Amino acid sequence: MVHSGRVALRARQEADVAVLHAELYEDVEMRSRADSRPWRPVPAGSSESPFAVADPTDDEAVFSVVEVADGSPTGGELAGEALLWSIDTHNRSAHIGVSLRPAYRGRGLGTDVVRALCGSTNGGPGTRSLVAWPRGP
Numbered sequence: 001m002v003h004s005g006r007v008a009l010r011a012r013q014e015a016d017v018a019v020l021h022a023e024l025y026e027d028v029e030m031r032s033r034a035d036s037r038p039w040r041p042v043p044a045g046s047s048e049s050p051f052a053v054a055d056p057t058d059d060e061a062v063f064s065v066v067e068v069a070d071g072s073p074t075g076g077e078l079a080g081e082a083l084l085w086s087i088d089t090h091n092r093s094a095h096i097g098v099s100l101r102p103a104y105r106g107r108g109l110g111t112d113v114v115r116a117l118c119g120s121t122n123g124g125p126g127t128r129s130l131v132a133w134p135r136g137p
Helices: 014-025 028-034 109-119
Strands: 002-004 007-010 060-067 077-088 093-100 129-132
Touching: 002 109, 007 109, 014 028, 014 077, 060 109, 077 109, 093 109
Parallel strands: 093 129
Antiparallel strands: 002 007, 007 060, 060 077, 077 093
16 A cells, blocks of 8 residues: 555455446546546446456556545545556656545545655656646536
């Protein structure tokens, strides 16, 4: 797990998929702003769900965001997802993606998520550049 402030980033778990799919993917307006790909109806249990648990890849690091209570390193509530994508180990760069569940927006957790992503080594040793594209309200 990677920690920063009030959040922890952990590997995606099967129990996260239904919650993330319902609150982040099924919000069509927000999902359309947050993803460069067009929205299309996909069942939560499908392997096509963007939140489905998948094997790690070299060009993407996917996390579930958990709000930790009282600085506890374990437990807490699922707050959303975060990812490093388009990881380029040659040019030592990556893009950042953060999506928080509606109940967790506007509380400063996004800042902690970005700090955790920047502090992690999942962009590869010596990562020099992380790119964030702001979307949504």
